[in-house]
Amino acid sequence: MSSTAASKAKAKAAPQLSDQEISQNYNRMQNDLQALAGKIGELEQESDEHSLVLTTLNEALAEDPDRKCFRLIGGVLVERTVKDVVPALQGNRDNIKKVVDSLAEQYRTKEEEFDSFKREYNIRPATRT
Numbered sequence: 001m002s003s004t005a006a007s008k009a010k011a012k013a014a015p016q017l018s019d020q021e022i023s024q025n026y027n028r029m030q031n032d033l034q035a036l037a038g039k040i041g042e043l044e045q046e047s048d049e050h051s052l053v054l055t056t057l058n059e060a061l062a063e064d065p066d067r068k069c070f071r072l073i074g075g076v077l078v079e080r081t082v083k084d085v086v087p088a089l090q091g092n093r094d095n096i097k098k099v100v101d102s103l104a105e106q107y108r109t110k111e112e113e114f115d116s117f118k119r120e121y122n123i124r125p126a127t128r129t
Helices: 004-014 019-063 082-120
Strands: 070-073 076-082
Touching: 019 076, 019 082, 076 082
Parallel strands: none
Antiparallel strands: 070 076
16 A cells, blocks of 8 residues: 555544544643653652661661561551561552553653644644744
């Protein structure tokens, strides 16, 4: 199939959207990407905070594993020992990293869909003069 025939076939396969629908879809996709990026950034910051706390607690763990520490769980401050808290925090940090990886994959997929949408409807950024 020639490239012109492929273009015509693709144009027939694409749903015909009004300019308003195209604009709405564009804005929705852009907002979805921004929301995902924001959530990824928020979770990465939380993971970094966990790592910082773990660095401090690992030093305390080496000195005195039965040392008291306090942990906020569901808005309640509970007293635990360092040896009890460190594994829980490591598990939380690992889970956060898994979620970040999953969200990053979703971001890449949505970004590909967005790029495909822009190509399909020949959308280019406006140049400012």
